Amino acid sequence: MESLAQKLVPEAVEKLIPYQSARRIGGNGHLWLNANELESSCQYGEQKEGYHRYPDFLPQDIASAYLAFSQQGSEPLACEAVAVRGADEAIDLLIRTFCQPGVDKIMVCPPTYAMYEFCADSIAAETVKVPLNQDFQLDMAAIKSQLSEVNLVFLCSPNNPTGNIIERADIVDLLEAAKDQALVVVDEAYIEFAPQSTVVDLMREYPHLVVIRTLSKAFGLAAIRCGFLLADTSVMSYVMRLIAPYPIADPIAEIALNALAPAGIDKMQTQVGQLVATRDWFANELASLSIVDHVMPTATNFVLVKFNTAECMYQYLCSKGIVTRNQSHEPALADCVRISIGSRESMQETLQALKDYQLSA
Template identity: 45%
Template sequence: MTIASLSRKNIQTLTPYQSARKLGGKGTIWLNANEYPRSPQFRLSGKDLNRYPEPQPQAVVRGYANYAGVAPENVLVTRGGDEGIELLIRAFCEPGRDAILFCPPTYGMYAVSAETADVACKTVPLTADFQLNLAEIKKRLAEVKVVFLCSPNNPTGNLLKRSDLLELLQITQGKAIVVVDEAYIEFCPEASLVNELKNYPHLAIIRTLSKAFALAGLRCGFVLANPPLIQTLSKVIAPYPIPVPSADIAEQALQADNIALVQTRTSEILANRQWLAQALADLAQVEKVYPSEANYLLIKCLDGEALFNALWAQGIILRDQHKALNLQNCIRITVGTQEENQKVVEAILALSRD
């Protein structure tokens, strides 16, 4: 009898999510995790650490509610957006009976979180232009309790059509929770569905401070939803999920002066993205640069694996997507500083000359 054999059967066969850090690499340029290239400067306030934190840090709840344009009762603070995914599955899906549905290629943690909880996964691939196949989704909704959608989608970078999202919300009323993952929404804020919360009690929106707020190391995320849904999630969240230092920094990050700085940094990333997209499109090894509304670009190469490995060997760490559905020869590149972007382009150009 081994430890592995004592674990649940679904865990024995589970393929864990391969995070950017788990994949490793000895990089001098890290453009594989959609992080902001520089860290903001915050100081811990010296709050007492001998006491447990608030179950929900109220200053953070109020700060994010004000930022997102919702009421505090519409906000649940989580350990990154990933915990929000897990809570939604645990709260609404019966293990061994219910299913989630998602549309690959998309964020891998939807599948991993469901499989960990012994919840079935139904998939409806995105169309050739990375949009929802609503006709097929409608056919596959039996036993589905939670639908996960990512917009802007990771790793493709595009927005899902708002009209399709609203139609899906109408189709699923009274049947399933629809989760729209808006981890990258700061790069296209006009596309948020937050204003639709009042119209759809089964809509949940996932947000994070990891991307535009440049706080990936903080592990602070949010679920935005109507109070009954938030109350349901509150039943299954850990009693003290947000450490005092994390809440301390998150509270500072949501102050008006830092939000203004986030908007400035976002504009810088968008300008760098435009330059990088054009520069990559001019390279012989790059077959296509897909349009993006996020802080990364998906590119299709003549030989994506060879290019990825060659850059990896030089310490330029990107994200290989060749195993993702319909993304053969594709690489995802986080938009970095102008200097980092220039080095990526120069390295690919040098490979073309070899």
């Protein structure tokens, strides 16, 4: 029986033979003369080991470790995992795999992460936009009315930049409606801040559900650019045809494996607990300011704040050396600023700057 992934994949990808790198082809022996590598390593600076050999063509150890982490406390998932160079590469891979340039479309629900539309634009795939409702939840009627036009639907939950969790019932409703229509991609970059809201368990029933994860946020490893794609075999078999020959460098793989070891996971969870406590304190303090119209509920490591001031608070905070993210370019987020949560001291400084503005206004 033809899978939805097979139905959606462009003919060029269907016929594509994955690049046969030396590591993918493999082999056994004691002299490795197949990959045009140096047989010994030059040492640069304080480098402690040689990097003259190419890494694994697919870093299976990291993928296995992440799959085990993602299904903690639940039954084994009916899916595969692959490590990629950040969640952004996962987005790009999915669009390049299942959208034919100039022909196919994706759907997004703004305000949301801008990378979905950017990646679609990069291959001349059109983006259908169905804005979130006033509660920043899905407009299910509008989504369903346009599902037949698109190959991929991208959701972010918890959502960036609003911070809220997309209601599970709506995601299930969408998965039902999209069964023979589109792949549903849920970006869970911030899921460690709200682990109870994950939808990975739904992959058992819905093979057209794809989940994106990352080590950049809660694990605090943004610099290593390591993300993960979780998908059914029917989906992953096509994604694997486009993935880079050596997607993860050995030093990155080592760091990722350490982060996903029990001690690393414990450290991450402790760090998340401390950050959430600081976030909630900061949000409560912000809500008491007269210059603040509203602090959006958040399940992430940031808060979205709507100000009621004549002056742009993003610019004001910049003048005090505090760089935040101006969200006013989004029609639904006029006068809104997104503030990432740092240390208690950093948030106290930010709060004091806003109090000083309030006193002088």
